[in-house]
Structure formats: structure tokens, C-alpha cells
Amino acid sequence: MAGIYIHIPFCKQACTYCDFHFSTTFEAYRMEMIDCIIQEIVSRKSSLLDQEITTIYFGGGTPSLLLENELNAIITTIFNHYNVCENPEITLEANPDDINMKALQIWKNNNINRLSIGVQSFDNEDLTWMNRAHRSEEAIQAIQLAKKMNFLLTVDLIYGLPNSNLEKLEKNLAKLIELAPEHISCYCLTVEEKTVLHHQQKNNLVQLPEEEHQAEQFLMVVACLEKAGYLQYEISNFAKDGHFAQHNSNYWKMIPYLGFGPSAHSFIPPRRRWNVAANRKYIQLLSKNEKYFEEELLSEKELLNEAIMTGLRTIWGFDLANWQTKTQIPKDFYTQINTFQSAGWIKEENGKIILTKQGKLRADYIASELFQL
Numbered sequence: 001m002a003g004i005y006i007h008i009p010f011c012k013q014a015c016t017y018c019d020f021h022f023s024t025t026f027e028a029y030r031m032e033m034i035d036c037i038i039q040e041i042v043s044r045k046s047s048l049l050d051q052e053i054t055t056i057y058f059g060g061g062t063p064s065l066l067l068e069n070e071l072n073a074i075i076t077t078i079f080n081h082y083n084v085c086e087n088p089e090i091t092l093e094a095n096p097d098d099i100n101m102k103a104l105q106i107w108k109n110n111n112i113n114r115l116s117i118g119v120q121s122f123d124n125e126d127l128t129w130m131n132r133a134h135r136s137e138e139a140i141q142a143i144q145l146a147k148k149m150n151f152l153l154t155v156d157l158i159y160g161l162p163n164s165n166l167e168k169l170e171k172n173l174a175k176l177i178e179l180a181p182e183h184i185s186c187y188c189l190t191v192e193e194k195t196v197l198h199h200q201q202k203n204n205l206v207q208l209p210e211e212e213h214q215a216e217q218f219l220m221v222v223a224c225l226e227k228a229g230y231l232q233y234e235i236s237n238f239a240k241d242g243h244f245a246q247h248n249s250n251y252w253k254m255i256p257y258l259g260f261g262p263s264a265h266s267f268i269p270p271r272r273r274w275n276v277a278a279n280r281k282y283i284q285l286l287s288k289n290e291k292y293f294e295e296e297l298l299s300e301k302e303l304l305n306e307a308i309m310t311g312l313r314t315i316w317g318f319d320l321a322n323w324q325t326k327t328q329i330p331k332d333f334y335t336q337i338n339t340f341q342s343a344g345w346i347k348e349e350n351g352k353i354i355l356t357k358q359g360k361l362r363a364d365y366i367a368s369e370l371f372q373l
């Protein structure tokens with residue numbers, strides 16, 4: 001079992017908080033970019049040794065900016081060169097302003113069966129501050145249209161925004177719950193370097209909520225979504241009726257994947273590699289058949305740390321019993337587990353270490369304390 005990720009590094013405009021790899025001036029080289037992504041897909045076809053591809057994910061950037069022929073060329077290349085299973089989950093990240101009947105039909109025709117819609121907020125003031133290209137009304141209409149066309153849906157929401165409070169967040173959640181996507185991802189706003197938000201914060205132009213208020217908002221997200229029937233199966237991810245994101249769940253379970261396009265990461269344990277995060281450089285290097293990526297071999301300890309970090313964030317937990325059969329776990333680890341268990345932050349179930357509700361508030365701290373240096 002394995003996954004494929006394709007990074008589409010184009011966006012209409014830069015969102016205030018975003019540090020993903022993308023360019024807003026891409027028209028001059030978009031064809032070359034698609035050709036190079038296709039070249040990369042073909043050139044790495046033997047990397048997975050015929051493993052079955054069960055998930056394909058178009059991320060970005062903004063994959064909903066792909067033209068019909070571009071999307072079709074990428075999908076066809078993948079199906080022609082990889083062992084894709086019968087009913088793969090194929091997700092495309094789409095911004096609400098790109099969603100209309102014509103686009104939905106094109107995506108349907110190209111086997112896309114799941115859309116990840118970047119809504120972020122239903123409040124137009126928030127959207128203006130974020131410099132999003134859509135309005136709240138467009139997001140509502142986009143979700144309704146996509147539902148009509150029978151796509152599985154996941155919707156992204158951001159909390160912890162400047163001027164946010166529990167009342168505004170509750171309204172946002174209520175709107176989202178009313179629209180009833182199968183899956184919801186809720187992230188707390190974080191300040192990343194080299195973003196507009198970072199500049200604003202450095203110059204005291206923006207006031208973000210204190211950590212305790214962010215925690216309150218997180219607890220409200222969990223409470224509202226659980227009440228509405230969503231299961232929090234990963235710290236930031238919620239699903240109804242078992243509609244977990246298969247592609248992302250496979251990342252957390254450390255299942256191999258190949259990433260194509262500038263900045264895309266690949267992971268075939270114990271090897272991780274990442275492509276150059278510069279559009280023209282990526283095109284230049286691929287065109288000359290030169291090396292366009294860096295890679296590293298993860299040690300057993302690094303793999304263990306990765307498993308702790310990703311496993312703890314999910315309802316499946318960190319599979320201690322499994323790791324005990326593969327590697328020597330030091331005594332300190334068990335001492336730390338006992339401490340966190342006494343604090344009520346973790347529990348052990350059938351050899352798996354799982355975070356409690358209180359533990360989820362401290363997930364990063366707990367993982368870092370359990371890391372093996």
C-alpha cells in the first residue's frame with residue numbers, strides 16, 4: 001500500500017498566514033511546470049516496486065487552478081505508470097472561488113472523488129484579513145454544489161485568529177456543521193516566518209489571542225464537532241461515519257508515499273526526500289536531468305521518534321508493542337510514560353499509547369519528552 005502526492009505550486013494571491021510553497025506569477029511557465037511534474041512521475045515509476053497506490057492527493061498551492069488538460073495529463077500518467085488500486089481515494093484541494101458546475105464535472109470526469117475545500121472562516125471580515133480570494137457566500141455555495149455532485153468533502157477551518165472569540169467561533173462551527181461535510185480539519189493559526197502575518201506580528205500590527213484563549217477555542221472546536229457526531233481521530237481532524245482521510249491517515253501510520261512537484265516530500269522508510277522548493281529551479285534541473293532533490297536516511301531512533309510524534313496525534317496511538325519487537329526501548333521512556341499516565345495525559349490500551357483529552361492539549365510537549373535523543 002502506498003500514496004502519491006502532487007504539489008501544484010500556483011496560487012491566485014498570497015494568504016496572510018501561508019508559508020506553503022507557491023507562486024502567484026506562474027502563467028509564463030505553467031506548461032513547463034506541468035511537463036516537468038509529468039516527467040518526474042514517469043521517471044520515478046519503479047520507486048515503489050509495484051506497491052498498490054491506494055490514495056492520490058493534489059495539494060498546493062491551489063490544485064483547483066489546474067486546467068482540464070493539465071489535470072487529465074497528470075492523472076492519466078499516474079494511472080498508466082503506477083499500480084493504482086480499484087477504488088483509490090483521489091483528493092483535490094479546491095478553493096471556493098474555483099468551484100462551479102463546470103469545474104466539478106471536470107474533476108468528476110478525471111476520477112477525483114474527494115475535495116478538500118479551503119474555507120477557513122465564514123466571516124467575511126476574517127477572510128479579508130486573511131487575504132483569501134473568496135467570500136463566505138461563495139464557500140457556502142461551493143460546499144452545497146459539491147455535495148450535490150456527490151463528492152466526499154473535507155473542509156478546513158482556522159481558529160485562534162486576531163479578534164476572535166468563542167462566540168464568533170461558535171457561529172463559524174454552527175455554519176459548518178449545518179453544511180455537513182463528511183470531514184473537517186481545524187487548525188490553530190500559527191505565525192510562520194516570511195509571511196505577512198510574521199511581519200505584522202513583528203511590528204505589533206496584529207494581536208493574536210493568548211495561548212490560554214487558543215486552548216479554549218480548541219476545546220470548543222472539539223466539543224461542538226463531537227456533539228455534531230464528528231470523531232476527533234487526529235488532533236486537528238474530525239470525521240463523520242468513518243470518513244477518515246485515508247491519504248493523511250497513511251502519513252500518520254508511516255505508510256510510504258511519493259511526492260511530485262516543487263517542495264514535495266517523499267517517504268519510503270527509512271528514506272525521506274524533498275524536492276527543491278523553487279519553481280524555476282525545479283523546471284531547470286528536471287529539464288537538464290540534474291538532481292532536483294535532497295534526501296536523508298533516517299536512523300532507527302529517528303524513525304521511532306517519527307512514530308511517536310505522528311502516532312500520538314491519532315486515536316490509533318503510538319504502537320509501543322509493535323516497536324518493542326523491533327527495537328530496544330530505553331528505560332527512561334517507560335519512566336516518562338508512567339509520569340504522563342499519572343498526570344492523566346496518556347493511557348495505555350492493548351500495547352498502544354494514546355493521548356487523553358487533557359493530553360491532546362499538550363501533544364507536542366508530550367511527544368518531545370518521549371523522543372529518544
Ligand code: SF4
Nearest residue numbers: 011014015018060061
Ligand atoms: S493558503 Fe492556500 S490559497 Fe492561500 S496562499 Fe497558501 S496555498 Fe495559496
